[in-house]
Amino acid sequence: MAKQKKQTRPKAQTPKGFRDYFGGDVRARTEMLGKIAAVYHRYGFDALESSAVETVEALGKFLPDVDRPNEGVFAWQEDDDSGRGDWLALRYDLTAPLARVYAQHRNDLPTPYRRYAMGPVWRNEKPGPGRFRQFYQCDADTVGTASMAADAEICAMLSDTLEDLGIPRGDYIVRINNRKVLNGIILGLLPDNEHTRELRKNPRSLSDPELNLGDYDFVDPEAILRTIDKFDKVGGNGVFELLTSGRKDQSGAFIEGVGLSEVDAGRVLSFMLARGKNNEETLSNLRSLMGEGNLDMHQEIGAYHEGLDGLEELEKIASLLAAQGYGPDRIVIDPSVVRGLGYYTGPVFEAELTFEILDEKGRPRQFGSVAGGGRYDDLVARFTGQKVPAVGVSIGVDRLLAALREKGRIESIECGPVVVTVMDRDRMADYQSMVAELRSAGIRAEVYLGNPKNFGNQLKYADRRAAPVAIIQGGDEHARGVVQIKDLILGAKIAENATLEEWKERPSQVEVSRDALVAKVREILDSQSPESPA
Amino acid sequence: MAKQKKQTRPKAQTPKGFRDYFGGDVRARTEMLGKIAAVYHRYGFDALESSAVETVEALGKFLPDVDRPNEGVFAWQEDDDSGRGDWLALRYDLTAPLARVYAQHRNDLPTPYRRYAMGPVWRNEKPGPGRFRQFYQCDADTVGTASMAADAEICAMLSDTLEDLGIPRGDYIVRINNRKVLNGIILGLLPDNEHTRELRKNPRSLSDPELNLGDYDFVDPEAILRTIDKFDKVGGNGVFELLTSGRKDQSGAFIEGVGLSEVDAGRVLSFMLARGKNNEETLSNLRSLMGEGNLDMHQEIGAYHEGLDGLEELEKIASLLAAQGYGPDRIVIDPSVVRGLGYYTGPVFEAELTFEILDEKGRPRQFGSVAGGGRYDDLVARFTGQKVPAVGVSIGVDRLLAALREKGRIESIECGPVVVTVMDRDRMADYQSMVAELRSAGIRAEVYLGNPKNFGNQLKYADRRAAPVAIIQGGDEHARGVVQIKDLILGAKIAENATLEEWKERPSQVEVSRDALVAKVREILDSQSPESPA
Missing domain, CATH: 3.30.930.10 (Bira Bifunctional Protein; Domain 2)
Known part of the structure; x- marks a missing residue:
C-alpha cells in the first residue's frame, strides 16, 4: 500500500531581517x-x-x-x-x-x-x-x-556618477577631508612626555592596530572621531559639550562627554570649522591653525608632520580636481568630514545630497550622505605582508535609489503590460496572435490566463497589473473583423473627473479593425506618456 | 606600551568550489x-x-x-x-x-x-x-x-529569447513532451491486479509522494525515466538493452538493466521513437500507439486516460504555437524528452542548441541542452494546502554564455581603456584633463597611476589592460602644444607582420595638436573595429 506520511506545513515567510523585491x-x-x-x-x-x-x-x-x-x-x-x-x-x-x-x-x-x-x-x-x-x-x-591622483579620480567619478543618474549639480556635494589632519590634531592633544614624544614621531601610529592609546592615559581617539562625526546633528556647541563634560540631548537624557579640557576641545573644534569660502581659504586656514603657537603641536615631531602630510595631500587633490574643472560647486574640502572610524589612513570623502526632504515627522531636513570612502593602505598586507596602498568608494544603493525616487528620476510604478482579455476561451490562439504582434512591435503585452468566465475579474486583473490598455474581442467583433481597445489610463481619469459631456467627447474605448490593432495601441500609449512601454 | 599581537597570515584563496569572475x-x-x-x-x-x-x-x-x-x-x-x-x-x-x-x-x-x-x-x-x-x-x-496557453507561451518566449541573444533559427530547437504520456506508458506496464487497477484510476498517482511503486512489486518508474533520458547518449538499442537486461558501456563496464520484459521495453521505445515529420504526425503516431490492442493499456481505466490527457495537452500547445507562427523549425513535439525526474506533472520541454562544437577530445558533437522546464502543480500546496498550478523554465546561464561565445556573439576580451601615460609626474593635472576630455566624449580612458619612472612599465601596463591607444606627452611635446598618439592594435599587427617599408608607410604613432586629441583618438578607435570602446 502507499505509505502515509503527514508533515506539518512550512511557514511561507522570509527569515527575519530579509525581504523580497518586486x-x-x-x-x-x-x-x-x-x-x-x-x-x-x-x-x-x-x-x-x-x-x-x-x-x-x-x-x-x-x-x-x-x-x-x-x-x-x-x-x-x-x-x-x-x-x-x-x-x-x-x-x-x-x-x-x-x-x-x-x-x-x-x-x-x-x-x-x-x-x-x-x-x-x-x-x-x-x-x-x-x-x-x-x-x-x-x-x-x-x-x-x-x-x-587616484583619490582625486574617485571623487571626480563619484560626482560624474551622481550627475549621470540625474542628480543635478547643486543638489549634491562631495566633501573631502584627510584622516592624517585629524590624526595630527588628536596626537597634538596628547600630553607631552617620553612615551608620547616617541609616539608622535610615527605619523601613522594612530591607525596602527598595535597601538593602544589607553596605555598613554589619554582619552580614546575613536571617541573623539565619533563625536566630531555628530557635527551635522548637534552643531558646533553640541560637539564642544560632548568633547568636554557632556550634554543633555533633546529627550533630556544626559550623554557623557569624552573628557577633553576646554582648551583641547576648542582646538579640535577650530579645525573642524576651518572650512573657508573656497578650497584655497580652507587649506590656508588649516595651515595657519596648525602653525599657531598656542596649538603647542610640537612642530619638530611627528604629530605636526602627519598633519602637514595630510594638508599636502588635500592640496594635491584640490589642484588635480581644479585642473579637470571640478570646482567647489561639486567637490569641496571640508575638515568636518570624519567617515569610517579607525579604518582609513589618508583622504576620506563623502557625497551628500543637499536637497531637502520631509522626515518621518514632516519636518524638512537634508537628504544626507549617499556614498563615502577613502584611502586604506593596510588591507592587502594582511595576506601578503606587503603594504599595498588602496583607495575606494562605496555607494549606498538603497539610499541612493530612495533619493532618485524623491527627485522623480524613477517611474514610481512599473509600466504594466497591455492586457488582451479572453471573451471566448476557444479562440485563445487568436488572442495569442494579438499579443505576439504587439510584442513583435516592442510593446509589452500579455493574454489573460486566469479563468475567463467572469469578465469583471479580467478587468480587475488588468487594474492590478497597472495595464495601460485592454484589448477586447468577443464573437461579434471577431465576425466583423474588429477589436475594442480600452484606454485604461484615460478611463480612470474620466471616471474621476469628467462631466458627462467630456466623457462622450473623449471616449476611453474605441473600435478599430483587427489590422489596425498595433498602430492604435501604439498611438494610445504615446498619448499616455512619453515613457510608455512602447 | 603598545601591545604586540602576532597573527598568522590568512590564505588568500576562494573556498573550494567557488570562483571569482573578472x-x-x-x-x-x-x-x-x-x-x-x-x-x-x-x-x-x-x-x-x-x-x-x-x-x-x-x-x-x-x-x-x-x-x-x-x-x-x-x-x-x-x-x-x-x-x-x-x-x-x-x-x-x-x-x-x-x-x-x-x-x-x-x-x-x-x-x-x-x-x-x-x-x-x-x-x-x-x-x-x-x-x-x-x-x-x-x-x-x-x-x-x-x-x-501558459505552457505554450513559455516555449514561445524561450524561442524568442534564444533568437534575441543571437542564436539563429535552425541552430536551436525547443522540444516538448508531456509527463502524463510517459506516466500513461509506465502505468500501462504495471501488472493487472486489484491494486494496480485501483492505482491506474488515479492519473496523477505517479508523481504523488505518497505513492511507492515498490509496493506493487514493480520496477522503479524513475529508473525507467532515467533510462529514457539517456537516449541522446546511447541511442535506441542502448535504451532497449538498459530497459531489459543491461548493457556494456564503451569502457567495457557492465551497466545493470532495469529489468523490464522485452515486450514492455519495446512498448516504451516505440513511444519514445514516435516523433514524425511534423507535430500532426507525431501526435497521430502517439494516439495510434496508445490505441493499439497489443499495448494492453486497459482503455477503460486511469492509465489510458492519463496518457490521453497528456496527448490532448500536447495538441493544445501545438495548435496555440502554430497559430502564433512557431513552426517545427523552432518548437517541436518530441516524445523522447524526459527532463526533471519525478518533479514535473504535465508538459516538459527543453531547448537544445543543434550546432556542432568540438568536445574535449576534438570530436564534433552537438552543443546540447541550455534550458528546460515544465509544469509542476504541487509546489505551492506545501505551504497553503491548496494546489496551485504552475509552469516555468530555467536557463542554464553559464552554458548559454559558453554557447554565445562559441557562436562569436560575445567579444572575447573586454575592450581596454585608452591609457594616458605619465612622462612628467608634476604635470599629472594635464594628463587628468586629457582623460576627462576623452571620457566626456564617451571614450573609456585612464591615466597611468603606477610609478611613472620606467616608461617601459607603462607600455607593459597598457598591454595588460588591452589598451587600444596610448597617449604620450613629454616636456617637449607639451612646449609645442602637441601629443603623441600610439595605435597599439596597429602597432602589434605591424610588429608581427610588416616589412620595414610597410612600417614606414603606416606609422602606428602620430603626432597631433593637443586640441585634436579627442578627434584623432576617435578616428583611430573607429578604424580598429566597429565595436571599439567609442
Missing part, C-alpha cells in the same frame, strides 16, 4: 546599477564579481576565537570527515573580498588595479524596522597606487 | 541577462528578487531529520538565547523560493502571476573540475493557471 523595484535598481557601471567603466575600472562565500579566515575581523565565529557574519563549518572543516561565511562588504582577490590574483592583475563591484552583502545583526540583513553595495576601488 | 566575463553575463530580462518583460513577466537566505523549512526537500540539515545546501542555525533558533540556508534554486514568495504574498500578487528571476544559487556539493558550488540561474514561471 517588479519595478528590481528594475529600478538594475537600471541604476547599470548606469553607475557605465561611468565606472568609462573611467577604466574593470568589473569584478567575487564569490558570495569566503573563508572566515580571509574575511578577517571575525577570526574564530570562540567556538562559533559568527559575530556579525553568517558563518558555518564545512563538513569533512575530520570534523575540522573550514569555517565559511557570507561576505559582509565588498572591500574585504577585494583584498583577498587582489592578494590571490595579483600576478595576473594590472598594477594599479581599478575595479568595481556591485552585489548583495550580508550582516548577521539583530533585524529591526528598516534594518535588513541583506543589502546591496556598489564599490569602486583602485589598488596598488599611493598617488593622490 | 571584467569581460562579468559584463558579458550582465549583458546577456539584460537581454533575457527584456524579452521576459515584453511577455508581461515581472521581476522578482527574493532573499538569498531562506529558512530550511521553507526550502523543503532538506527538512531537518538529522542534527545538521545541510544535505545539499549551505545551512546554519540562527543564534538565539534558547539555542533553538531557526535553521537558515542559501537557496539552491529559484523555484523553491518562488513557491514561498507566492504563498506569502498571494493576496497582493495578480493571478496568474508571471515572474522572472535571475541570480546566484548555491549547492553544498563536493566540488570538482567544472563543478562549482555557486552558479547563476535565470527563470521565468507562471503561477496560478492550468491553461496550456
Whole structure:
C-alpha cells in the first residue's frame, strides 16, 4: 500500500531581517546599477564579481576565537570527515573580498588595479524596522597606487556618477577631508612626555592596530572621531559639550562627554570649522591653525608632520580636481568630514545630497550622505605582508535609489503590460496572435490566463497589473473583423473627473479593425506618456 | 606600551568550489541577462528578487531529520538565547523560493502571476573540475493557471529569447513532451491486479509522494525515466538493452538493466521513437500507439486516460504555437524528452542548441541542452494546502554564455581603456584633463597611476589592460602644444607582420595638436573595429 506520511506545513515567510523585491523595484535598481557601471567603466575600472562565500579566515575581523565565529557574519563549518572543516561565511562588504582577490590574483592583475563591484552583502545583526540583513553595495576601488591622483579620480567619478543618474549639480556635494589632519590634531592633544614624544614621531601610529592609546592615559581617539562625526546633528556647541563634560540631548537624557579640557576641545573644534569660502581659504586656514603657537603641536615631531602630510595631500587633490574643472560647486574640502572610524589612513570623502526632504515627522531636513570612502593602505598586507596602498568608494544603493525616487528620476510604478482579455476561451490562439504582434512591435503585452468566465475579474486583473490598455474581442467583433481597445489610463481619469459631456467627447474605448490593432495601441500609449512601454 | 599581537597570515584563496569572475566575463553575463530580462518583460513577466537566505523549512526537500540539515545546501542555525533558533540556508534554486514568495504574498500578487528571476544559487556539493558550488540561474514561471496557453507561451518566449541573444533559427530547437504520456506508458506496464487497477484510476498517482511503486512489486518508474533520458547518449538499442537486461558501456563496464520484459521495453521505445515529420504526425503516431490492442493499456481505466490527457495537452500547445507562427523549425513535439525526474506533472520541454562544437577530445558533437522546464502543480500546496498550478523554465546561464561565445556573439576580451601615460609626474593635472576630455566624449580612458619612472612599465601596463591607444606627452611635446598618439592594435599587427617599408608607410604613432586629441583618438578607435570602446 502507499505509505502515509503527514508533515506539518512550512511557514511561507522570509527569515527575519530579509525581504523580497518586486517588479519595478528590481528594475529600478538594475537600471541604476547599470548606469553607475557605465561611468565606472568609462573611467577604466574593470568589473569584478567575487564569490558570495569566503573563508572566515580571509574575511578577517571575525577570526574564530570562540567556538562559533559568527559575530556579525553568517558563518558555518564545512563538513569533512575530520570534523575540522573550514569555517565559511557570507561576505559582509565588498572591500574585504577585494583584498583577498587582489592578494590571490595579483600576478595576473594590472598594477594599479581599478575595479568595481556591485552585489548583495550580508550582516548577521539583530533585524529591526528598516534594518535588513541583506543589502546591496556598489564599490569602486583602485589598488596598488599611493598617488593622490587616484583619490582625486574617485571623487571626480563619484560626482560624474551622481550627475549621470540625474542628480543635478547643486543638489549634491562631495566633501573631502584627510584622516592624517585629524590624526595630527588628536596626537597634538596628547600630553607631552617620553612615551608620547616617541609616539608622535610615527605619523601613522594612530591607525596602527598595535597601538593602544589607553596605555598613554589619554582619552580614546575613536571617541573623539565619533563625536566630531555628530557635527551635522548637534552643531558646533553640541560637539564642544560632548568633547568636554557632556550634554543633555533633546529627550533630556544626559550623554557623557569624552573628557577633553576646554582648551583641547576648542582646538579640535577650530579645525573642524576651518572650512573657508573656497578650497584655497580652507587649506590656508588649516595651515595657519596648525602653525599657531598656542596649538603647542610640537612642530619638530611627528604629530605636526602627519598633519602637514595630510594638508599636502588635500592640496594635491584640490589642484588635480581644479585642473579637470571640478570646482567647489561639486567637490569641496571640508575638515568636518570624519567617515569610517579607525579604518582609513589618508583622504576620506563623502557625497551628500543637499536637497531637502520631509522626515518621518514632516519636518524638512537634508537628504544626507549617499556614498563615502577613502584611502586604506593596510588591507592587502594582511595576506601578503606587503603594504599595498588602496583607495575606494562605496555607494549606498538603497539610499541612493530612495533619493532618485524623491527627485522623480524613477517611474514610481512599473509600466504594466497591455492586457488582451479572453471573451471566448476557444479562440485563445487568436488572442495569442494579438499579443505576439504587439510584442513583435516592442510593446509589452500579455493574454489573460486566469479563468475567463467572469469578465469583471479580467478587468480587475488588468487594474492590478497597472495595464495601460485592454484589448477586447468577443464573437461579434471577431465576425466583423474588429477589436475594442480600452484606454485604461484615460478611463480612470474620466471616471474621476469628467462631466458627462467630456466623457462622450473623449471616449476611453474605441473600435478599430483587427489590422489596425498595433498602430492604435501604439498611438494610445504615446498619448499616455512619453515613457510608455512602447 | 603598545601591545604586540602576532597573527598568522590568512590564505588568500576562494573556498573550494567557488570562483571569482573578472571584467569581460562579468559584463558579458550582465549583458546577456539584460537581454533575457527584456524579452521576459515584453511577455508581461515581472521581476522578482527574493532573499538569498531562506529558512530550511521553507526550502523543503532538506527538512531537518538529522542534527545538521545541510544535505545539499549551505545551512546554519540562527543564534538565539534558547539555542533553538531557526535553521537558515542559501537557496539552491529559484523555484523553491518562488513557491514561498507566492504563498506569502498571494493576496497582493495578480493571478496568474508571471515572474522572472535571475541570480546566484548555491549547492553544498563536493566540488570538482567544472563543478562549482555557486552558479547563476535565470527563470521565468507562471503561477496560478492550468491553461496550456501558459505552457505554450513559455516555449514561445524561450524561442524568442534564444533568437534575441543571437542564436539563429535552425541552430536551436525547443522540444516538448508531456509527463502524463510517459506516466500513461509506465502505468500501462504495471501488472493487472486489484491494486494496480485501483492505482491506474488515479492519473496523477505517479508523481504523488505518497505513492511507492515498490509496493506493487514493480520496477522503479524513475529508473525507467532515467533510462529514457539517456537516449541522446546511447541511442535506441542502448535504451532497449538498459530497459531489459543491461548493457556494456564503451569502457567495457557492465551497466545493470532495469529489468523490464522485452515486450514492455519495446512498448516504451516505440513511444519514445514516435516523433514524425511534423507535430500532426507525431501526435497521430502517439494516439495510434496508445490505441493499439497489443499495448494492453486497459482503455477503460486511469492509465489510458492519463496518457490521453497528456496527448490532448500536447495538441493544445501545438495548435496555440502554430497559430502564433512557431513552426517545427523552432518548437517541436518530441516524445523522447524526459527532463526533471519525478518533479514535473504535465508538459516538459527543453531547448537544445543543434550546432556542432568540438568536445574535449576534438570530436564534433552537438552543443546540447541550455534550458528546460515544465509544469509542476504541487509546489505551492506545501505551504497553503491548496494546489496551485504552475509552469516555468530555467536557463542554464553559464552554458548559454559558453554557447554565445562559441557562436562569436560575445567579444572575447573586454575592450581596454585608452591609457594616458605619465612622462612628467608634476604635470599629472594635464594628463587628468586629457582623460576627462576623452571620457566626456564617451571614450573609456585612464591615466597611468603606477610609478611613472620606467616608461617601459607603462607600455607593459597598457598591454595588460588591452589598451587600444596610448597617449604620450613629454616636456617637449607639451612646449609645442602637441601629443603623441600610439595605435597599439596597429602597432602589434605591424610588429608581427610588416616589412620595414610597410612600417614606414603606416606609422602606428602620430603626432597631433593637443586640441585634436579627442578627434584623432576617435578616428583611430573607429578604424580598429566597429565595436571599439567609442
